[in-house]
Amino acid sequence: MKPREITLSTTPTDADLAQLRLGDIVYLDGLMYTAREGVYMRALEDKANIPMELPAQSAANFHCSPAATIRPDGSFDMGAVTATASFRFAKWLPEWIAKTGAKLIVGKGGMSSKDYKEYFVPNGAIYLSTVGYGTGALLGRGVENVEAVHWNEELGLAQAMWVIRCKRMGPFIVASDLQGNCLFERENAKISERIAAVYEGTRPATLKRYGETDDRTDEVIG
């Protein structure tokens, strides 16, 4: 069965989000901004004023550093666009979503269902995953215009806040819904059912690893 395809605004209504099912393919229209650890630290820890009207202008936060450059005349050359792994930003996301009203967190690999239930669901937000990973050229084609680059001097090109006008940018996959269900955990569970059979005929390493639990009486042998 082919997945369903849906076009979504980057300032979606609750009704728009309610119709989405895990595994749906989404294409985005409207303004999307990139924000990852650099932007989160500057906005949330250093309390710098966010240089956009959020969520009025955009409710879509892309975990992305584009392959892009600023030409000497100040114009932008944006080539490929792909996401970076989102789990590393769980530290800042609850405050960010609450503060900015983000409804779409767009990235790589999703978050845990615990994250979704704790701070996505109460804020009416969902997670969209990029596809591949690495459909950078396809997503690049969905960039109609680069509207601005904020905080480039402070954070550098990779961490700056890029504001992108999307025109049917995609594909993305719906990886969480308004109930906080997690696509990746659903797939993990299916795979785990039969993984024991694959491990037959293997043996655990003779030398263990120390420091991966908080039990300091652990030994690496035995």
Add this chain to the structure above:
Amino acid sequence: MIPIKTIEDTALRLMEKAAIEIPQDYLDGLRAAAKTEDGDLSSFVLQAMLDNYEAAKEDRRAMCGDTGVPRWFVKMGNDARIEGGMIALEAALRGATATATQSVPLRPNRVHPLWRTDHNNNVGIGAPEIEYGFEPEGDWVDLITVHKGGLFGTDYRMLFPSDGIEGIKRFYLDSLVAFGKRGLACQPAIIGIGLGGSKDTCMVLGKRASVLRTVGSRNSDPRIAALEDELKELGNSIGMGAMGFVGKNMVIDCNIEVGYCHTGGMQMSVHAFCLSSRRSVARLYPDGRVEYRTDPDWFTPYQRRDSVDWAPETEAAE
């Protein structure tokens, strides 16, 4: 003498080709995988990737937004001479890396590990890495650039002879499953395995097995080649496909390289060269000729030699 201008121009061209054009061997491997894939979501992902390679080539834009961490491998025939010497060569490779970061453009990924300062050109302390190899014959130089992703899919473990093949399989599966969930390894990938050496050389062997060998190549030792086949099949039997969705394609190919190690140990490293397996190669001759290809052809009999002297003609005469 190989003109430095030829090196500069070729290096820039290689940077662009690596970022934009998926190598044919990987493309063929992924097309074959897409034909066998029956998971709904996994199939969708593989088709999207195949469309993406076309879009990249058509638009001349990088295939992935994360353009990896560019590095260089230089292979020289014993009679090769570079105008300006090796210092000029290294300057040319660093220059091409910086220029291409602006001109393609690439993502300026390289930052200081502590201060996070970014030169916006993928050049810095120890970046790009430049590694060397030599061949007994020839007056040419091979320039190879690889832009491998830098975060997930790689691991190292000290195993022992008592761990045996069963232990190798365990650590292999652990690595694939650990980084395959949610697709962190950006699979299906070319999995490179290093066995033996020391910790550092084991990592180098595994990395080179993933980035300097092609899909479909096999180790010259037939028993290692058989293990490559077995591990490829094992990885694809996990039931995990692209993005960690249910599927049957995790490993496009599995390449193993070995090095002699301490008698008590059996070091093992696992590396994943992702859906954007960016590599590009050119051979440069003193008369100015440049031949582009995508097979690094790194692991020659000379690179895998195991005796004190190198005397291939003796063997040929027997």
